[in-house]
Amino acid sequence: MPQKVCIALDAMGGDHGAAMVVPGAELSLKRHPDIEFLLFGDRLVVEPLLESRPQLKAASNLVHTDVAVQMHDKPSQALRKGRRRSSMWLAVDAVKKGEADVAVSAGNTGALMATAKIDLRTMAGIDRPAIAALWPNLKGESVVLDLGASIGGDAGHLVELATMGSAMASVLFGLDRPTVGLLNIGVEEVKGLEAVREAGQMLRAGEWPQFEYVGFVEGDDIGKGTVDVVVTEGFSGNIALKTAEGTARQLGQYLKQEMNRSVARRLGYFLARGAFRALAGKMDPRKSNGGVFLGLNGVVIKSHGGTDAEGFAYAVDLGYDMVRHELLAKIGQSLTRHCRATVPARAVAGAAS
Secondary structure (H helix, E strand, C coil), rough: CCCCCEEEECCCCCCCCHHHHHHHHHHHHHHHEEEEEEEEEEEHHHHHHHCCCCCCCCCCCECCCCCCCCCCCHHHHHHHHHCCCCCCHHHHHHHHHCCCEEEECCCCHHHHHHHHHHHHHEEECCEEEEEEEEEEEECCCEEEECCCCCCCCCHHHHHHHHHHHHHHHHHHCCCCCCCCHHHHHHCCCCCCCHHHHHHHHHHHHHHCCCEEEEEECCCCHHHCCCEEEECCCHHHHHHHHHHHHHHHHEEEEEEEEHCCCHHHHHHHHHHCCCHHHHHHHEEEEEHHHHHHEEEEECCEEEEECCHHHHHHHHHHHHHHHHHHCCHHHHHHHHHHHHCCHHHHHHHHHHHHH
């Protein structure tokens, strides 16, 4: 385990670029003084921000590049103009070269996934990486994937997501056999898209010593904590994530408005301010910012593009924790065992068709 954790940052990524990344890095450094940063970005933009933060500057090395992937770029465009030159590519490549332990970017999701997959390659037995995140629920937390790494996928891909997600849950939650559910529009076997129904059949027919498949789960089961791992393809997973974040902000705004309607309500808020602060902390979507690109030969963290410095700091914290707990190696070991079980399941599906 390294004495220092070196984190490569795409300093130009996201809606706000270096203006959000640099102060976010400073916040994370205060929580984890054993971090070193490799920042990739335009020196004219990044250096003044570092100059005003001497502690961060002392813990950072800045590598200049004036090539940045734009949020609207298609992955193919981003690779053509930024391969081996953009701040995003250089941050990921630092992980491949062993110069950094983890890369964090708030940039274009599709471009980051394409860059990471091409440069780092996927683990043995994994066809498509996924964005996996910890989702707070009434029982604690669950792993939810995929949250937008790719759109669509056949039944085999969903089974692959189940193996990766359960491996992550095993490591993070210390569970021998995490429970896994497929997100669907109902729990009945006849409901849902064909790929989801077929994946359910494959998971029921297969032997999975590393996890327990419990069947279909619905959207409200995510918040209930019905299962340890919720599997869905990237389109619906990303919608679920953004809906939950928006609902949290909406409820927070409603609560703030109602507490200010009268003196009596303001007094009630004052008396119960501890409980309200705790509630606000649990509902703060920034604390769940940061998704792990699961299935790669390296650790890459995707931060929301529109987050603020505090939210980006939580993404950096996640990358730090992934390295400190050696989760990549442990997940890789679990994936090796898990993926062996996908062969008989796919064979069953092939025979059924």
